[in-house]
Amino acid sequence: MDKIAIITGANTGLGFETAKALLLEGYYVVMANRNAGKSKMAIKKLKDICKVDHVEYMIMDLEDRPSIEAFVAKFESRFGRFDVLVNNGGALLPKYSLTKNDLERHFDVNYLGHFYLNSLLLDSISDEGLVISLGSLAHKMEVADIHFDDIAFKKSNYEKMKAYSQSKLALTLYGVELARRFEGTNKRSIIVHPGVCNTDIFSRYYGKYLGKILMPIVNLFGISGPKEGAQPIIHAILTSNIPNGSFIGPQGKKEWRGNPGFCSLSDKAKDGILAKKLWAYSEELIGNKFIID
């Protein structure tokens, strides 16, 4: 059977472009999306462009634990194993909000939903399987930290970038810690950042109308589009000798865009003690042990 790739949030943006590239390489692609209508449209587009049939979607909402469990049960009964998992789905939100898990939404969607998904799914990874986690330059921001004493910003002042960067630092710490736990096997965990690229993430953040005016202006300052932004993800998947634990991103000025290559993580992202503390804390939040055999 073809190699099987799962991509979260693949109906648009970087996830969609990654799905397209993998389909053209012969992968069977399973999109883990939260919206059926958008998924059907994306699949139609992918089939039209790629002239292939080996793509499907299964519903999964990263902030809804039962939907993650249902996705994993359905995926495992249909396929039993996967070769590539891309922890891609995510959001940059204009306002403070909590999910029904009583967690700040960036943290729950961008990070903890993926941690939960991975904890249920990694028994099905193939022997040479690969997990890609979507980091961001935001993990290096001065405000980026894991606020264990107030993870949902209920006591302290909420700042959007503090919350987004917390979620992206968390997913990066996860990707690096997973690489440590994969050591001695042929499995790999690679962290990727796409630079800065004009996807729906910004029109959702600025609103449809402001986004339409603002983004073309911002484009003039050298940001890329989704096709270019997805190249580090695609490169990390299709290049077989990228070492476990690498951080891949664009190589141009300030790493905003350019050809993919090796990038450096912040000191915090490499902090093994912090990563282990976050792993244990995340296990408490999901109410499950996440053990890598």
Ligand SMILES: NC(=O)c1ccc[n+]([C@@H]2O[C@H](COP(=O)([O-])OP(=O)(O)OC[C@H]3O[C@@H](n4cnc5c(N)ncnc54)[C@H](OP(=O)(O)O)[C@@H]3O)[C@@H](O)[C@H]2O)c1
């Ligand atoms: N664009 C950039 O410059 C940039 C920079 C650094 C990192 N990133 C990261 O790249 C990833 C992809 O972003 P993008 O730029 O491609 O943005 P995008 O076009 O807005 O795509 C985001 C995807 O995530 C999905 N998603 C959002 N909330 C979800 C949830 N609760 N459950 C399941 N799926 C959910 C969206 O689904 P719906 O369409 O149904 O909402 C969509 O498919 C994100 O993790 C983002 O943080 C992007």
